[in-house]
Structure formats: C-alpha cells, structure tokens
Amino acid sequence: MEKLLLIFENISSLNRALIIVSGITLFWVIEGIVPFKFLNYKKWRHSIPNFLLTLTTIIVNFFFAFLLVFAADWTNENNFGVIHLVNSSTLISIILGLLVLDLIGAYLPHLVQHKVKFLWYIHIVHHTDHKVDTTTANRHHPFESVVRFVFTFIGIFISGAPIGLVLMYQSLSVIASQFNHANIQISNKVDKLLSYVIVSPNMHKVHHHFELPYTDSNYGNIFSIWDRIFGTYMELSKDKITYGVDTDLDEIQNSKFTSLIKRPFKKWYNHFN
Secondary structure (H helix, E strand, O other): OHHHHHHHHOOOHHHHHHHHHHHHHHHHHHHHHOEOOOOOOOHHHHHHHHHHHHHHHHHHHHHHHHHHHHHHHHHHHOOOOHHHHHOOOHHHHHHHHHHHHHHHHHHHHHHHHHHOHHHHHHHHHHHOOOOOOHHHHHOOOHHHHHHHHHHHHHHHHHHOOOHHHHHHHHHHHHHHHHHHHOOEOOOHHHHHHHOOOEOOHHHHHHHOEOOOOHHHOOOOOOEOHHHHHOOOOOOOOHHHOOEOEOOEOOOOHHHOHHHHHHHHHHHHHHHHO
16 A cells, blocks of 8 residues: 555656546546436537636646645644544555545535535536536636635645645545546446445436535535535435526526636626625
C-alpha cells in the first residue's frame, strides 16, 4: 500500500489528465451500449459546455494545487489529523483518509451549497443539465470549484492525509463522479448492493430529479454511507426521474456556456434587487 501512495505522490499532471479523459471515454462508450435512460439528444453538442466547464475546474485546481501540497506537508510534519491520532497500518490510514476527505471535501460542500442560497446560485449550474450523462460530472461553475477546493483544503488538515493520499482521493473522486453521473444501466439488484458502499448511478440520478425533496438528497460522491448516516438518502424509480431544476427549465439557455457562467451573477442580482 505504501508503494501505491508513492505512485500517486509522484503522479504527473499529464497522468492525472489521462485519468479524467480515460474515465469519460470508458463511461461514454458504455452509455451507448446500456443506457439508463434514452436521452434524445446530440451527445457531442450536449458535451461542449460541460467540457468547457471541466476545463475551468482544471484551471482552478492547477492554480491552487500548491496549497494542497502545503497542507499535506504541514499535517505530516506536525503529526496533525485523524490519521496521526489513530496511528495505525497504512491500509487503515488510507481508508480513514479517504473517508474523511470524502466527507469534508465532497459530501459537506455539496450539502452546504444546497442549503445556503448564495452558494446554491453557483451550484445550480450543475443541476441545470437536462441530459445527465458522464460529462455532467464536471459541469461545475468555476466558483464552485473554488468552494470545493476550500473544503478539500480543510479536509486535508482534519484527516492529516499525505499528498499521495490526497492525489489518490482526487483521482478516485473524479472517476466516482463520472461513474455515478453516467447514463448507464445496471441491474437494480447490483445497483442496490453497490449503493450500500459507494454512490451508484441509480442512487445519484435521484439527486438530479428536477424538484424537491429529491434534489436535496443523495449528496455523496464516493461513499454512500454519509447520506445514510445523516438521513439524506432517498430513492425514486427511474421512470419518475426528470432531470433539471424546476426554477430553471429553459433548456436552450442551460446548454450555453456563456449563459451558465453568467447564471450566478444574474441570480445574485435578482435576489438583492
């Protein structure tokens, strides 16, 4: 396991980019074979704004990456964080680190962005996709990328994760998100079993239903236990799921990159005027 951490500690930016591309490519292909829903759309055209928003996420993470290194180095130099308190085997440390990073870096900011109106106006960009597929995974406004980065930064201090584990978490997080957003059909029995441990496609699709209370449920990204522990887990049959947000149903505007970038500013302006 220590060798695995070492691999991620020394992973290049190119290889990290290859992980993103490989995940999208794999699930893109599977979507065409066993789709969860028949989405009557031009897939490439739909993917353009999502890919452009993915690029903004990469840029934001690139500029703040040095802070992740600083946080990881500081916690390990000062034996600070959950991992150092437990002081167990490498395997246990990895599991604990991934759990804490997933809770603080993914579940918590997702929950907060749904509960705080100011932040919801940023996160709504993600929810206004009317054709949810694997490209939706990274459909985030650049401001949301900053919000998620701040929580991940805090998660590193709380977990005490070394940089190798941080980069492992980020890689797993990307693949998990591409997987649970992917428009792929898995048997209900298998999906249900998966959902007891990880966020499965069927489970996350409920979160993308266009109206409450389902929109405010199933916030997890890698591990599903947080939704079950904190009572935010919900189920809804596939035939009843409609993608989007009931307050923003203009599919044409929701498919334009410039419109999505401006969306939070317009929401804030309308809110305060």
